[in-house]
Amino acid sequence: MTHRSRRDWLSEALRKIEADFNRSADTHLIPLDLPHTPGITLYLKDESSHPTGSLKHRLARSLFLYALCNEWIGPTTTIVEASSGSTAVSEAYFARLLGLRFIAVVPESTAPPKLDAIRFYGGEVHKVDDARKVYEVAHHLATETGGHYLDQFTYAERVTDWRGNNNIAESLFSQLSHEDHPIPEWVVCGAGTGGTSATIGRFIRYRRHATKLCVADPVGSVFHRNFHDPAIDHLPEGCCSLIEGIGRPRLEPSFVSSVVDRMIAVEDSQSIGAMRAVTDVLGRRVGGSTGTNVWACLQLAKEMAEQGISGSMVTLLCDAGERYGSTYYDDRWLADRGVEWRTEASLVRAKFTPSDPNGPLYRSITK
Known part of the structure; x- marks a missing residue:
């Protein structure tokens, strides 16, 4: 193939990808009320609506x-x-x-x-x-x-223009612009490669927002360990998480810890329980990493409420749950792996359900 014909092919390939992007709408931002923490709103950035169903x-x-x-x-x-x-x-x-x-x-x-x-x-x-x-x-x-x-x-961490160009950070801040709290207290996401957290963290700093970035990470992942101790760059063999798409056994080159303000380690049972609860709240299935994100958000909301801080936070609905029908939504599959998730699901579900703030249920989930 000649240089000219290769450049022609390249030009056409780029046109096809840009045309595909131009046919796609932005992903939705879904508000969820937290009745037990008044003044705090949680938003889900629904990345499952992409043509291939995920972030x-x-x-x-x-x-x-x-x-x-x-x-x-x-x-x-x-x-x-x-x-x-x-x-x-x-x-x-x-x-x-x-x-x-x-x-x-x-x-x-x-x-x-x-x-x-x-x-x-x-x-x-x-x-x-x-x-x-x-x-x-x-x-x-x-x-x-x-x-x-x-x-x-x-x-x-380098293929996305973190300054804007309709990246996920610019999109979510733009969608919040007419909300009660347009600059969120927190943006929460997971890390698989680290690309999304790097993009969001850099964008926050570039735009000089007061927003903080929290990465929700499975307990069986190296990222949260490295965040607290940079000498830790891998996990022993056999240490892993059931949550697909986030958490890694080795420190990936794209994970940029310097733009992360906080990390919260989440047990698999907490991720699965939160996933099941969010599914009930939304009326449609979400994936396991969404459960990880939501569990971390609820911890942050509790801390905000204790400090008398109102505001908003945004996290990612990473993918739909239909792909996990034979795993995370299969009770036998979970039981075979020793994942007890029902208590966690009940606790998270209660967070989205109005109840007597003086009753035993509310006290149990805020202790």
Whole structure:
């Protein structure tokens, strides 16, 4: 292929991705009242409404644009990624849009509906038994096929324009502009690559907002440990979380702890319980990482109320729960893994339900 024809292909590939973006509306911001903490409103930024159903649609688009503009991808390039599922689903979508082969390297434990979605968009699935080996296997496959390893864990923090350009931070602040508290006290998100937290944290500082950024992290993750002790950059083998998409056993290059104001470690049972409760409140299923975020938000709301602070906070509804029907929404699957979530679900559900503030239930969830 000549230089001119390659540039023509590149121009057309970029046009297709930009056209796809132009066809997409912004994601909704859903307000949730917290009747036991008057004056505090929680908003969910509903990222499940993207064409591929998750927050990772934004990342996949940015990764493709970055690789295209660096001319790392051509008309016959095989695209390879290491993923726990959702990023690969979105990347398979963009690879199909460009007519490129796509291979997702995923842990054996990845939820089957995510694998089905990857295949639906024309992607291939390569499973590995040890989640820690997804990186090296992806790199090997890219080399073997003469392809390109997108490497979300390295590039996530740099592929998005953190100053604006309709990134997730600019979007949520714009949507809050006519609310009672347009500048939130907190924005809460998880970290898988660290790209979203880096974008939001940098944007907050760039716009000189007083907002603080909290990262909600599974207990079985290295990020919150590294935040408190920079010498910790990996976890022992066997230490992990059930929550897909967030939390990692190794410190990823895209995690920028310096723009994070606080981290809250959340048990898997708390994430699942909160997920189930939010599902009841919204009347539709959400994913496990949304439960992680909401659990952290409720802890922050309690602290705000104790300090007499009113205001707003925003977190992410990362993906829909339909992909987890055989895992997080399967009681037997959870029981087999020793996850007792019902008490946590009841506590979170009560947070969204008006009740007697002097009664035993309210006291039990605010102690």
